Amino acid sequence: MTLSVADPDWASYTLGVFICLSCSGIHRNIPQVSKVKSVRLDAWEEAQVEFMASHGNDAARATFESKVPSFYYRPTFADCQLLREQWIRAKYERQEFIHPEKQEPYSAGYREGFLWKRGRDNGQFLSRKFVLTEREGALKYFNRNDAKEPKAVMKIEHLNATFQPAKIGHPHGLQVTYLKDNSTRNIFIYHEDGK
Numbered sequence: 001m002t003l004s005v006a007d008p009d010w011a012s013y014t015l016g017v018f019i020c021l022s023c024s025g026i027h028r029n030i031p032q033v034s035k036v037k038s039v040r041l042d043a044w045e046e047a048q049v050e051f052m053a054s055h056g057n058d059a060a061r062a063t064f065e066s067k068v069p070s071f072y073y074r075p076t077f078a079d080c081q082l083l084r085e086q087w088i089r090a091k092y093e094r095q096e097f098i099h100p101e102k103q104e105p106y107s108a109g110y111r112e113g114f115l116w117k118r119g120r121d122n123g124q125f126l127s128r129k130f131v132l133t134e135r136e137g138a139l140k141y142f143n144r145n146d147a148k149e150p151k152a153v154m155k156i157e158h159l160n161a162t163f164q165p166a167k168i169g170h171p172h173g174l175q176v177t178y179l180k181d182n183s184t185r186n187i188f189i190y191h192e193d194g195k
């Protein structure tokens with residue numbers, strides 16, 4: 001059995017996994033899915049011991065980590081509490097890696113960044129936040145960084161992007177054409193490194 005820590009003195013007897021002292025504290029915060037006991041100090045019922053023996057960390061990993069996105073960082077015992085708690089909750093409480101549709105937007109085909117967008121009136125380029133979400137099948141941009149509502153939502157299926165370096169005056173210039181209210185709109189954007 002591979003363990004992420006040398007001395008896993010604690011166990012979740014509802015999940016059937018051995019954990020370290022620090023993680024046992026996190027597990028205690030999600031009693032609806034995990035109940036914790038000390039391997040050495042607590043009394044164990046026969047059925048609980050059998051459950052541990054028939055499950056274990058490898059089996060839990062096979063189940064609860066079956067669909068971890070490839071870019072998702074798996075914290076180790078050396079990582080901070082916050083990072084491990086996010087991981088433990090995603091894995092056991094929300095079961096995001098069994099049911100990918102439950103994955104938070106950050107892990108499910110979600111990209112966000114800043115692009116230079118040409119203003120409609122004066123032709124000046126301004127930095128705008130753009131968000132690409134696979135779940136909604138849309139590219140959105142925001143006029144203000146703290147804006148709740150996007151300025152425009154462009155459905156990927158109605159979106160066409162072509163490189164227009166000459167028109168935009170930048171080597172990574174992009175013209176994005178999309179449909180809004182049944183009419184075609186254009187926006188002109190670029191990014192320094194052309195990603």
Ligand SMILES: [Zn+2]
Pocket residue numbers: 005019020021022023024077
């Ligand atoms: Zn741990």
